[in-house]
Amino acid sequence: MPSQIDNGVTLTDLIKKAARAFPSRTAITVSDILSLSYSCLDQIVEKTALFLVASGVKPGDVIALSFPNTVEFVILFLAVIRARAVAAPLNKAYTKDEFEFYLSDSDSKLLVTARDDDYSPAEAAAVKLCIPYATAFLVDEASLQFTPFSFLPTTTINTDVILSGNEYSDVILFLHTSGTTSRPKGVPLTQGNLVASVSNIRSVYRLTEFDSTVIVLPLFHVHGLVAGLLSSLISAASVTLPSSGRFSATTFWSDMKSSNATWYTAVPTIHQIILNRHDTNPEPVYPKLRFIRSCSASLAPAILERLESAFGAPVLEAYAMTEASHLMTTNPLPECGEHKAGSVGMPVGQKLAVLDEDGVVLATGMAGEICVRGPNVTQGYKNNPEANKAAFMFDWFHTGDIGYVDSDGHVHLVGRIKELINRGGEKISPVEVDAVLLSHPEVEQAVTFGVPDVKFGEEVNCAVIRKQGSSLDEEQVLVFCKKNLATFKVPKKVFFTVDLPKTATGKIQRRIVAEHFLSNK
Incomplete structure (x- = not known):
């Protein structure tokens, strides 16, 4: 399935374009507590980016962000990339040792965390590594406050030049793989990588300003960040964050209904939690959804059928990886083609092949390693030549997944090579x-x-x-x-x-x- 991508356009450009076209439309809502329009979001992101630069943040600096799913995280993420720095979202639940590894591996220059009463493991790790740190919280709809106020040595910088524009080749996101068999590998992603991915997602699911979603997945992960948040923002759609900062089955449907949600994306485990809630405590009325999306792990056909029966919406299973800036394949919307239970659909905006161990493309129906290439795929792991050698061969990125393509062009996953x-x-x-x-x-x-x-x-x-x-x-x-x-x-x-x-x-x-x-x- 093809996708329309404007070469040279950045993620920052696309979100600003949405803000210009729909300034008064709601961009971010926190349950029924707080609402930011696209115009307000754009202004506070610009203001925060200027503050970061004035405080010493330079292009290419890695800024670690440790937050639950809050509006502060959204603002900071967009401000960091606006300042041409690199955002490195981290799980707030990590231990001190884990924070030390991730902060060191990413070469973070600054850590920003949520405002907590206690001295966090993240801050303890930053102190040990001599990395400056600060907390950030929203004061009102127009400003984000940092404590301590000055956390980097300020320098004389022409902020007008720094903030004049972003480059397509800028690395803006640094994530780590799950590390199923070894320590997590660092994955740098550029403006171009993310533009390709969010454009693919917007195109294949036909996201527009009339759409709305509730974020149920953590924003420190590529699934929630790219598929849920960023793809919505470039579409001028509305995004709701749960007031608790994380998924809650008890508030999920109230958030979905109050925000007039049209879709959501989740992993199979969360779909099953939502189904359990439906079985034991069903809602009187469910919102009319355009589709439900499932990704990040295989969705059993039996669960897919239960979801469609319970909520009256097509369930579209997709296939994604951090290294591909998330989306690689997906089942289409009903009006665009058949969605097959047990299949992860067709490639979107990239090329896909099934190769044998010698790099030979296998015929339809034959199982081998799924490989992809396209503008959404990372250029390589950071400081990991062995992993790069294994993953980038024969001019393809090797996913490590075994699968096959059927006669209709749908991809079917068999499992991880090592599993x-x-x-x-x-x-x-x-x-x-x-x-x-x-x-x-x-x-x-x-x-x-x-x-x-x-x-x-x-x-x-x-x-x-x-x-x-x-x-x-x-x-x-x-x-x-x-x-x-x-x-x-x-x-x-x-x-x-x-x-x-x-x-x-x-x-x-x-x-x-x-x-x-x-x-x-």
Whole structure:
């Protein structure tokens, strides 16, 4: 699916264009507490950017931002990139040691955090690394206040020149990958990368000034930041942030209704939480949504069907990575084509191929490594030549995912290369087993993983969360699996649990789940 991208235009340009076209339209709402128009947002971003530059922030400086989902974060993120610096959003829940790693790896020059009563781990890490830090909070609709007021040595800078414009090649965002098998890798993304991605998202979902969404994912992650926030802002659409600064199932629908939301995007775990709420405490009336989007992990067809049935909107599964500035493929809107359950759709604004180990493009229906290239893809990991060598080969970015393209051009994911279970030479996709488990009417959540085995090398295990009131046992699960899977794919062991370890973004990492249950055997 093609996308319209203006070469040379920056993300800053696109958001300013929206502000000029729709100055009085609501840009950001915090539940029913605060509302900023596009004009107000533009003015406070300019004012904050000037303050940052006057305080010593230089083009290319990395500014770490540790906030919940607040309006302060939105303003600071836009102000940092307006000042031609680099925003490095960080999870507020990190430990001191984790903050030390991320601040060091990104070479941060300044840390800005939310105003808290306590001395935070982020600030403690900054002190240890001799990095200046400050807190920031909104005083009124026109100004952001910093404490301490002066946090960098000021210099004589011509701010008019500095703020005259941004460059397409400017690095403006520094994120880290999830690190499924190693320490997280640093991913620098440019204005051009983000323009390509948000333009692709706006185009494929037909976002306009008449749209509105509620942010349910953390803005320190590429999914919430790019797909939820930035794609909306370049479309002059409205964005609502929960007053708690994070997703809450109890306030989600009230925020959706009060903001006249037309769509939302989330990971499968959050979709399931929303479905649980619907099952136990349904709303009298649900807003009429254009679509529901799912990304960042595989969505089982059974969950997709439940979502569509419950909320009367098409569920569009997408495929994305930090290295691709988020979006790579998606199922289209109903008026634009077929959306297939179990597929992540078609590539948007970039090229995609399935390659074998020698870099040969495989035929339709054949499984291999999914590779992409396009203006949205990073130029490479920071200070990591080994990772770059492995990821950028044959003129493609290698995702590490196994999949295939069907005869209609839809992409189907089989699993991560390093997560495929090799049982006596038979390669088993944990995603396939997950889908079968989740189709059981008494299974709430499930994850499949490989464990060491003397006879087969690896054996299939799974962890299952029962639905409320269920007495489902291991034998019943195995009987169900044997009816729906080849014998060698059926789990050898079923762990029952009330919770599954997740990342901060709600993703379930198989390696972590496997370690958790094996260590507690």
